[in-house]
Amino acid sequence: MSKNLKVSVIVPVWNDAKRIIKCVEALKNQTMSSEHYEIIVVDNGSTDETYEVVSGLEGIIPLQESEPGSYAARNAALDIAKGEYVAFTDADCIPDSNWVESLVVCAEESPNFGVIAGEVKFFKHPDDNVENAAIAYESLFSMNQKAYALQGVCITANWLSKREVILNHGGFNSRVKSGGDHDMANRLTKSGLNVVYCPQALVLHPARNYTEILKKRRRVIGGSWDKTESSNKALKLIWQAIKLYIKRTLIIIGTSKISIKQKISVFRVISSIFFVSMSEIYKLSSGHQSTRS
Numbered sequence: 001m002s003k004n005l006k007v008s009v010i011v012p013v014w015n016d017a018k019r020i021i022k023c024v025e026a027l028k029n030q031t032m033s034s035e036h037y038e039i040i041v042v043d044n045g046s047t048d049e050t051y052e053v054v055s056g057l058e059g060i061i062p063l064q065e066s067e068p069g070s071y072a073a074r075n076a077a078l079d080i081a082k083g084e085y086v087a088f089t090d091a092d093c094i095p096d097s098n099w100v101e102s103l104v105v106c107a108e109e110s111p112n113f114g115v116i117a118g119e120v121k122f123f124k125h126p127d128d129n130v131e132n133a134a135i136a137y138e139s140l141f142s143m144n145q146k147a148y149a150l151q152g153v154c155i156t157a158n159w160l161s162k163r164e165v166i167l168n169h170g171g172f173n174s175r176v177k178s179g180g181d182h183d184m185a186n187r188l189t190k191s192g193l194n195v196v197y198c199p200q201a202l203v204l205h206p207a208r209n210y211t212e213i214l215k216k217r218r219r220v221i222g223g224s225w226d227k228t229e230s231s232n233k234a235l236k237l238i239w240q241a242i243k244l245y246i247k248r249t250l251i252i253i254g255t256s257k258i259s260i261k262q263k264i265s266v267f268r269v270i271s272s273i274f275f276v277s278m279s280e281i282y283k284l285s286s287g288h289q290s291t292r293s
Helices: 017-028 050-055 070-080 099-108 132-141 145-150 163-168 180-190 210-227 233-254 260-285
Strands: 007-013 037-043 061-064 085-088 113-123 159-162 194-206
Touching: 007 017, 007 070, 007 099, 017 037, 017 050, 037 050, 037 070, 050 061, 061 070, 070 085, 070 163, 070 180, 085 099, 085 163, 099 113, 099 159, 099 194, 113 132, 113 145, 113 180, 132 210, 132 233, 132 260, 145 194, 159 163, 180 194, 210 233, 210 260, 233 260
Parallel strands: 007 037, 007 085, 037 061, 113 194
Antiparallel strands: 085 159, 113 159
């Protein structure tokens, strides 16, 4: 390994053989010289051919982590990463060619940073079956890294930190299947470090269809459930879901970004999300385990 290694790029993957290939291709085609960064792809217990595909890719470090959850996979990669910085993205994302370099430039221009939060934009792949209502919903409510940074949080679809800082704060919470990124960022900001928005470090994320959006909501509720210690956490999560539903309804009413027809369709999406939230809270309250899918 080169002594000039600066960045370890970490990508967890689970049952996504097709899209991880495209992600790795984009990561290998960076403006930063290849001697300055490494790519670690962590298979998180895939039940398809994903690990076999990953193992056959040149120019990466394949790894396996059997503990379920992307945060457990990221922690496993942190243990072997050799870069001063660690950059995270997801297996279904396509980083821009100057992504790694832009993150590092932002980091070196930002004193006292804990996280560099790069920009995430949605795209619709021709092969994906994504409804117009789902795209409109994503454009209003999903992955707004600029807004997240102002709140002191970030998502791991586009994230850079110093490896030592993450490790010194205990790594990601591997018990949760969703929300571990916000949890980690909150710990960093509470210690006095900053989340810095870096718009030039771009990652493209595929727009999710209606079914995938609802699956994501189940994971979010499960992640919140797993990390909440309160005895009345069901009531807390119900109240949070109600507040989110009201907040999003008001945003839909007030926005000028979409047409009235789109507003109606997006309102149907957030209503479905609300009912899924209630259903998942009831299930977890009844003793079921949180899900990763």
